Every structure is written in structure tokens, then in C-alpha cells.
Amino acid sequence: MAKLKKAFFCSNCGYEASKWQGKCPACNQWNTFTEEIISKQKSSSTSFVAKAESHPNKLVEVNSEEKPRIILKDAELNRLMGGGIMPGSVVLLGGEPGIGKSTLLLQLLLQFHQEVLYVSGEESSLQIKDRASRISSTIPNTFYISAETDIGQIVKYANELKPKLLVIDSIQTLQHELIDSVPGSISQIRACCGELIKLAKTTDIPIFVIGHITKDGQIAGPKLLEHMVDVVLQFEGDHQYFLRLLRGVKNRFGNTNEIALYEMQQGGLNPVANPGEVFISGKDENLSGTATGIILEGVRPLLIESQALVSSAVYGTPQRSATGFDVKRLNMLLAVLEKRCGFKLGAKDVFLNIAGGFKINDTGSDLAVVMAILSSAADISIPAKTAFAAEIGLTGEVRPVTRLNQRISEAAKLGYKQLFVSKYAKNIDGDLPQSIEVVPISQINEAVARLFA
Ligand SMILES: [Zn+2]
Known part of the structure; x- marks a missing residue:
């Protein structure tokens, strides 16, 4: 049996060290190191994504034309990402559990009438179908679903199906077979996200990745993921209210600081194009404070x-x-x-x-x-x-x-x-x-x- 390899990871930035340290040398945070078992075997080629042919090019010959963006049905989301989604980009959608991240992306795929693949490690295919029927009366027959959590399999499916959009729900459920730590751990998240990025870059499939964060933003994944992906969107809102706010936190292809607003309804999330006064509670006007x-x-x-x-x-x-x-x-x-x-x-x-x-x-x-x-x-x-x-x-x-x-x-x-x-x-x-x-x-x-x- 191959020797187990252990390492320590910073839960804030993903820095890897062989020994436990009080302070992370990369991001200067204290008490962020956790121990994880990383590999079952020594392997030099741990990626599932085939290496693309790449030779050095003459800089003058590099095609400077931008690939056309893929325009989604959701106008608010298009605007937030700078006019649609870039082919081959990886978009992280972060937010607290239960805020509506799955609903937003499910809805996005249901409106997109071309081959799409929704990978759910959170819910069963039947639960997703139930949810989908509540959002849309018809489910397009180009909508594929998989309850797979093994990243190697997911890469294989994506290569076979070549979907126009791929959704991963969520990064915390994925597993890399060469990494022994539990799903959701830093080394798993880092390895699986790396595979997804390679997949996106080699196939031009845009990928939406859902990442959960807790109330205090403590969980390891998303902070580290933010550095790896192209676009970070954050979904905010209060469970007591119907309003949801989607914020652009990082965007390699456009501006940040933009927001989109949605109203949570029975049939999904409705974009609110003219937000104006939505954050006013309609209070009794004689209240002080x-x-x-x-x-x-x-x-x-x-x-x-x-x-x-x-x-x-x-x-x-x-x-x-x-x-x-x-x-x-x-x-x-x-x-x-x-x-x-x-x-x-x-x-x-x-x-x-x-x-x-x-x-x-x-x-x-x-x-x-x-x-x-x-x-x-x-x-x-x-x-x-x-x-x-x-x-x-x-x-x-x-x-x-x-x-x-x-x-x-x-x-x-x-x-x-x-x-x-x-x-x-x-x-x-x-x-x-x-x-x-x-x-x-x-x-x-x-x-x-x-x-x-
Ligand atoms: Zn760190």
C-alpha cells in the first residue's frame, strides 16, 4: 500500500505546508492551518483533463478578437457579468445555504434551450426535477442532470456531452479520487476546482460553480476559490425577506461593484429591473429610530x-x-x-x-x-x-x-x-x-x- 501523504493547509488562502504553523506565511492569518490527508498514491499525472496541444505562438499572430459572449435569458445576470458569460470561464456563485443559489442556476439552465448539464451532489435527480417543475411548466429535453460527485466522472460526462453550460452544485460535494480527505476540505476543493478550470479552458464550456459560505464566512472553500476562478458572484439576502441581491465581487472580463436584484417567488426568482425603493420596509411612519x-x-x-x-x-x-x-x-x-x-x-x-x-x-x-x-x-x-x-x-x-x-x-x-x-x-x-x-x-x-x- 502506498504511503499516506499528509499536509497542512491554510483555510483562508489554501497555502500548503508540511508542518502546522500558527501564522500563515502567505496571507498572514492566524490559526488557519488544518491537517489533511492528500494522496492515496504518488502520481505525477493527477489531472483528468487531457492536455491541450500548445506550442509557443508568435505574439503578433495571437488572435486578439474576443470570443463572442454567450447571452443568457436573464438580462440582469448578463449585465452583471459585463454582457453575457465568456466561453471557457468559471463563475463562482457564493452565498449562505438556502439563499436560492440552486434556484437561480436551475432557472438559468431551464431558460437556456440548448444542451446543458446540471451536476448536483446536494440533491437527488428526482428532487431537482421537482424543483424544476415548480420553476418551469416545461422542461426542455436538452436539459441533462447528474448526481455524480466524482470529478473524474464529471469531466468525462462533460467531454462526451459538450454542454453549452455546466452547473456544479456544489464544490463542497466534489471528490477527487487521488485525494483522500473528505469532500469540502481544502485539498479536495482546490484539486476539484483546478480540474474544473482546466475543463473550462480546454473545452470553452462556461461553468457555474456553487460554493456555500456560513454566516461568518468561515468555511474554507470560497475564500480560496475566489482566487482561482474568473468571476465571483455573491448572493445575499435575508431569509425573512423575499429580496435577493446578486453582487459582482470579481470579474476578469468586466466591472465589479454592480448588483442585480431578484424577488423570490413561488415560481423562482424574478429580476427586479427598477429597484428604487425595495429596501424600505413600509413602516408605520410614526416610529422613531x-x-x-x-x-x-x-x-x-x-x-x-x-x-x-x-x-x-x-x-x-x-x-x-x-x-x-x-x-x-x-x-x-x-x-x-x-x-x-x-x-x-x-x-x-x-x-x-x-x-x-x-x-x-x-x-x-x-x-x-x-x-x-x-x-x-x-x-x-x-x-x-x-x-x-x-x-x-x-x-x-x-x-x-x-x-x-x-x-x-x-x-x-x-x-x-x-x-x-x-x-x-x-x-x-x-x-x-x-x-x-x-x-x-x-x-x-x-x-x-x-x-x-
Ligand atoms: Zn493563508
């Missing part, structure tokens, strides 16, 4: 609702927690309110939630977050149809945001009556919608005086 901000995701302005709860701390150290918002930034904003603006929040618990299970990256939401907190602290509600679009600086000044005109237009379109912005914004042109009053301020106190007086 909520404020609407206009943020920009990619090129799209979105109205989002910040909900805050401020209460006296029961225990010695006040609690600060945030869902959908960076907790460090929340602490910074609270420190600014305390030190620069004179609001005594030091002994208060502060909880912040962004409605809709959405994660905000745009600092243009700062003013809305701060106003939600102050509204809760004073227990005075902010008047209806009022919105905010400004960043807060460390000195407490209200700072301008990018593409302000676009944000103003969106707020006006959705019937908002007043919008607080920075006085220092230079990019407001004279051509503003008449229906909305733009209120320029330089300090948070000015908004407080106007709204809570």
Missing part, C-alpha cells in the same frame, strides 16, 4: 432604511451591534456623535439594522445611520418622505458623496420631499427636480435642529 438613505451600488441608486435602537445599557459595558453595516464604522460614527456633536451615547446600547438583509458599503449612508440613531435616542420620528445622502467625517462635518444628482433624481422619482446633503457638494447642478427640496448642511446638528426641534 428609522431613517432613509440613498446609496449607490454600482451605477444604481437605492433607497435603504436604517433602523436603530438606542437604550440604556443594562450591563457595565454598552453593547454595539450592527447587521448589514460595518460595526467599526458604527463605532466611529458613535464616537463622532459623542465627541464632536455632544450627544451622550457613551452609556447606551446601540443596535443597528439595515432593512432587507442588505450589506452596505457606501459611506453615503452615514448620515441616514446617524439620524436613525439620534431619532431613536430622542424618541422622535423623522418626517415621512425625508431622506439623507452624505458621509460623516471624523471631525463631525457632513461630507459630499459621489453622483449626487443621480441620487437626488431617484429620491424625487420615488416621491421624496426633502433630502439632506452636504453643503460642500459641488456637483449639484441647477437642473434639479422641482418636487424635492434639497437641504444642504455642514453639521449634523443642523439636521437635528430642523427635524427634531
Whole structure:
């Protein structure tokens, strides 16, 4: 019997070492090494994908024409990937379990009326068929399904069938026969993803790979996978809401920072082409502690609702927690309110939630977050149809945001009556919608005086 080969892998970046180490030399993370048995036998050729003929070419003779992209039925997804999917590219779709990743890709294949292959290690073929019939009344007879988890077999099927699209659900279920560790382990994921990339590059078949992540993003796979694949899409949303957000995190063939929105319905996921106000909860307007901000995701302005709860701390150290918002930034904003603006929040618990299970990256939401907190602290509600679009600086000044005109237009379109912005914004042109009053301020106190007086 061949000797078992063991190695240690960094769960963050996939770095391989022969000994356990406290700190990863590649990505500098601590306590990320886990031991895995990697090979049952020593083998020099461990790949299932046949090597393509490749000789050095003259650079001038290299074909500079891009291969035409494959256009999918889902216009939102096409836009997100920069105008369809590139032949031979590998797209990782990451997200928490149960968020709807399988539904999204199943739907994509059902709408694509050419040979497609769906490989599911998560569910049986019958379960997939059940799901498919709920999404679409007719199942095209070009739709192939396989419950295979062995990567060697999957490569073989793909080579025989030559599907126009291939979906792997999920990378955590795949197994490479020469690697002895369990499916979902770092060495398995790395080896199987490597095979899929080779398969895509040699056959030009575009591959969608589903990767699960946990709430805290702890599981090994996806972080490491992100470096290997061409495109990374992240599916976000809250189980309580019907809305799902697909975010472009990495794209070798186009822009990132774009988003697409979907509505989860009985028959699958419906793209929401005009998102506008979808993240507003339709609250009772007399409630204190909520404020609407206009943020920009990619090129799209979105109205989002910040909900805050401020209460006296029961225990010695006040609690600060945030869902959908960076907790460090929340602490910074609270420190600014305390030190620069004179609001005594030091002994208060502060909880912040962004409605809709959405994660905000745009600092243009700062003013809305701060106003939600102050509204809760004073227990005075902010008047209806009022919105905010400004960043807060460390000195407490209200700072301008990018593409302000676009944000103003969106707020006006959705019937908002007043919008607080920075006085220092230079990019407001004279051509503003008449229906909305733009209120320029330089300090948070000015908004407080106007709204809570
Ligand atoms: Zn590492």
C-alpha cells in the first residue's frame, strides 16, 4: 500500500505546508492551518483533463478578437457579468445555504434551450426535477442532470456531452479520487476546482460553480476559490425577506461593484429591473429610530432604511451591534456623535439594522445611520418622505458623496420631499427636480435642529 501523504493547509488562502504553523506565511492569518490527508498514491499525472496541444505562438499572430459572449435569458445576470458569460470561464456563485443559489442556476439552465448539464451532489435527480417543475411548466429535453460527485466522472460526462453550460452544485460535494480527505476540505476543493478550470479552458464550456459560505464566512472553500476562478458572484439576502441581491465581487472580463436584484417567488426568482425603493420596509411612519438613505451600488441608486435602537445599557459595558453595516464604522460614527456633536451615547446600547438583509458599503449612508440613531435616542420620528445622502467625517462635518444628482433624481422619482446633503457638494447642478427640496448642511446638528426641534 502506498504511503499516506499528509499536509497542512491554510483555510483562508489554501497555502500548503508540511508542518502546522500558527501564522500563515502567505496571507498572514492566524490559526488557519488544518491537517489533511492528500494522496492515496504518488502520481505525477493527477489531472483528468487531457492536455491541450500548445506550442509557443508568435505574439503578433495571437488572435486578439474576443470570443463572442454567450447571452443568457436573464438580462440582469448578463449585465452583471459585463454582457453575457465568456466561453471557457468559471463563475463562482457564493452565498449562505438556502439563499436560492440552486434556484437561480436551475432557472438559468431551464431558460437556456440548448444542451446543458446540471451536476448536483446536494440533491437527488428526482428532487431537482421537482424543483424544476415548480420553476418551469416545461422542461426542455436538452436539459441533462447528474448526481455524480466524482470529478473524474464529471469531466468525462462533460467531454462526451459538450454542454453549452455546466452547473456544479456544489464544490463542497466534489471528490477527487487521488485525494483522500473528505469532500469540502481544502485539498479536495482546490484539486476539484483546478480540474474544473482546466475543463473550462480546454473545452470553452462556461461553468457555474456553487460554493456555500456560513454566516461568518468561515468555511474554507470560497475564500480560496475566489482566487482561482474568473468571476465571483455573491448572493445575499435575508431569509425573512423575499429580496435577493446578486453582487459582482470579481470579474476578469468586466466591472465589479454592480448588483442585480431578484424577488423570490413561488415560481423562482424574478429580476427586479427598477429597484428604487425595495429596501424600505413600509413602516408605520410614526416610529422613531428609522431613517432613509440613498446609496449607490454600482451605477444604481437605492433607497435603504436604517433602523436603530438606542437604550440604556443594562450591563457595565454598552453593547454595539450592527447587521448589514460595518460595526467599526458604527463605532466611529458613535464616537463622532459623542465627541464632536455632544450627544451622550457613551452609556447606551446601540443596535443597528439595515432593512432587507442588505450589506452596505457606501459611506453615503452615514448620515441616514446617524439620524436613525439620534431619532431613536430622542424618541422622535423623522418626517415621512425625508431622506439623507452624505458621509460623516471624523471631525463631525457632513461630507459630499459621489453622483449626487443621480441620487437626488431617484429620491424625487420615488416621491421624496426633502433630502439632506452636504453643503460642500459641488456637483449639484441647477437642473434639479422641482418636487424635492434639497437641504444642504455642514453639521449634523443642523439636521437635528430642523427635524427634531
Ligand atoms: Zn493563508
